[in-house]
Amino acid sequence: MFEVKPYPEFSWSLSRHKTMLTCLRKYAYDYYLSHNGWLSHADSLAKQTYRLKKITNLEMHFGSVVHDLIYQIIQNVLSDHDIPSEEAVVDEIRHHLNRGFIESTRKEHLWQHRPKHYTMLHEIYYSQTSTLPESKIKKIQERLSSAVKNFYASQSFADVLNKEHMKFIDSESFRFMKTDGVKIFVVMDLVYKDLQKDKWVIVDWKTGKSSDEDRNQLALYALYLKQKYDIPSIDDIVIRNEYLLEGNHIEYQLKEQDLINVQHLFQSSMEQMKAYLEDQKQNRPLPIEHFPMQEDPRICARCNYQELCFPSQTT
Numbered sequence: 315m316f317e318v319k320p321y322p323e324f325s326w327s328l329s330r331h332k333t334m335l336t337c338l339r340k341y342a343y344d345y346y347l348s349h350n351g352w353l354s355h356a357d358s359l360a361k362q363t364y365r366l367k368k369i370t371n372l373e374m375h376f377g378s379v380v381h382d383l384i385y386q387i388i389q390n391v392l393s394d395h396d397i398p399s400e401e402a403v404v405d406e407i408r409h410h411l412n413r414g415f416i417e418s419t420r421k422e423h424l425w426q427h428r429p430k431h432y433t434m435l436h437e438i439y440y441s442q443t444s445t446l447p448e449s450k451i452k453k454i455q456e457r458l459s460s461a462v463k464n465f466y467a468s469q470s471f472a473d474v475l476n477k478e479h480m481k482f483i484d485s486e487s488f489r490f491m492k493t494d495g496v497k498i499f500v501v502m503d504l505v506y507k508d509l510q511k512d513k514w515v516i517v518d519w520k521t522g523k524s525s526d527e528d529r530n531q532l533a534l535y536a537l538y539l540k541q542k543y544d545i546p547s548i549d550d551i552v553i554r555n556e557y558l559l560e561g562n563h564i565e566y567q568l569k570e571q572d573l574i575n576v577q578h579l580f581q582s583s584m585e586q587m588k589a590y591l592e593d594q595k596q597n598r599p600l601p602i603e604h605f606p607m608q609e610d611p612r613i614c615a616r617c618n619y620q621e622l623c624f625p626s627q628t629t
């Protein structure tokens with residue numbers, strides 16, 4: 315039976331760590347105040363926070379639609395079903411983007427009640443208009459055709475097609491490993507073993523720009539894979555970022571030191587997170603005043619929680 319808990323289970327992910335560093339108030343909203351906000355009898359603040367947490371933006375929405383479709387195409391290949399043409403995939407993505415726009419502009423009432431099932435774009439919600447900035451539309455249109463073309467031409471898709479020589483591991487599912495009793499969430503796009511080269515390959519599809527954090531993220535994936543499949547050496551794991559906008563990929567051969575670094579990061583980050591708990595056993599946070607708002611207005615301008623932090627400016 316589904317149990318309603320007053321506080322969420324304590325867990326760790328790189329995105330949680332990044333949120334804590336960016337804004338502690340956002341961290342509190344994302345990981346504590348929104349908890350249980352999906353329940354019909356939740357209090358109004360939990361509901362509002364959960365709803366706001368679910369807001370996305372055009373770039374993120376685009377990235378998530380592309381990831382979902384790539385996942386489906388790969389499943390088609392692996393189960394010997396037809397592969398859609400590039401044009402069909404472009405049309406499908408466009409359809410999803412249009413639907414997200416329509417839901418944001420005309421179905422806010424549905425999103426208000428079931429925010430997980432409908433799309434609300436930040437650009438629409440906080441501008442209180444029914445139009446998207448021209449520059450953003452242009453940017454996404456350009457990304458759309460290049461991402462699909464580059465996916466079909468990618469090394470990783472060629473490997474998928476060469477499936478007799480690869481052993482695939484179920485990808486895109488929500489996975490975690492446990493360290494010091496804490497769940498660490500790891501989401502990998504595509505994982506397989508290249509039987510000819512005798513190497514494990516972890517692929518990450520990128521629909522945005524590269525960031526300095528990529529290496530930590532990759533090290534976390536490698537750590538997970540090494541533990542899960544008892545892989546003797548990190549040298550047996552290749553990590554590949556497929557940059558779908560640029561049409562190239564970068565492969566990384568991590569070193570043991572990268573794994574040690576990410577473990578240190580995890581440990582110090584967890585210590586910081588625990589300092590914001592009133593009760594560690596229950597994962598009960600300190601009162602909200604202990605989570606200060608950050609002060610850079612450019613970060614707030616992109617944040618989902620403006621409505622909570624600056625109520626007079628957003629109503």
Ligand code: SF4
Binds near residue numbers: 607618619
């Ligand atoms: S609006 Fe600004 S201060 Fe408030 S949670 Fe977001 S980033 Fe933090």
